[in-house]
Amino acid sequence: xxxxxxxxxxxxxxxxxxxxxxxxxxxxxxxxxxxxxxxxxxxxxxxxxxxxxxxxxxxxxxxxxxxxxxxxxxxxxxxxxxxxxxxxxxxxxxxxxxxxxxxxxxxxxxxxxxxxxxxxxxxxxxxxxx
Ligand code: CTP
Numbered sequence: 588x589x590x591x592x593x594x595x596x597x598x599x600x601x602x603x604x605x606x607x608x609x610x611x612x613x614x615x616x617x618x619x620x621x622x623x624x625x626x627x628x629x630x631x632x633x634x635x636x637x638x639x640x641x642x643x644x645x646x647x648x649x650x651x652x653x654x655x656x657x658x659x660x661x662x663x664x665x666x667x668x669x670x671x672x673x674x675x676x677x678x679x680x681x682x683x684x685x686x687x688x689x690x691x692x693x694x695x696x697x698x699x700x701x702x703x704x705x706x707x708x709x710x711x712x713x714x715x716x717x
Contacts, residue, residue: 589615592674592694594659596623597643598636599710603702605650610699611678612652619672620647621659631662637711669694 593611597604597620612618622644628636636643640658648656659668665687669677674694679687681698690696 588617589675590617590619590673591615591676591678592619592621592669592672593678594621594623594665594668595680596628596636596707597647598628598638598707600638600643600646601705601707601710603705604647606702607678607680607699608647608650609652614676614678614697617654618652619655619657619674620653621657621668622647623659627660627662637707666690666693 591611591614593607595604595607608618608620622640625635625640628634644656644658647653655672657668657672668674669690670693676695676697677687677690678697678699680701682701684698687696
């Protein structure tokens with residue numbers, strides 16, 4: 588049995604999010620998703636997500652490919668999350684390529700190509716200009 592962990596904001600849930608979660612799930616048989624908190628996003632980007640953390644995590648939790656969801660409260664806690672959730676594989680989109688290689692001592696680290704032409708930031712810009 589292999590446990591997979593991945594992280595993200597998953598704001599204004601879109602098909603790029605769905606694709607990475609489905610592909611992450613295929614690396615094992617138990618997918619754990621760290622959904623970043625509203626405060627963590629504010630500290631990173633100086634703005635809150637459009638959808639609050641309880642909505643974002645509720646959507647992710649309902650997906651067939653997802654087994655477990657928790658709130659990622661700090662970027663500094665990745666190692667603890669990987670250990671505490673007993674993950675064998677860490678999957679991230681390739682916008683993070685190389686950035687999590689430090690965890691190769693405790694799990695396999697996989698970077699998957701992003702789905703082209705869609706992101707939350709782009710969706711916000713499109714809706715703004717509509
Ligand atoms: N992701 C993906 N393909 C996309 C968009 C996102 O594979 N087109 C992946 C990211 O690489 C990440 C996960 O989905 O592993 C969650 O990404 P997140 O940052 O929440 O979504 P983005 O749409 O990239 O949001 P933003 O534009 O705010 O960065």
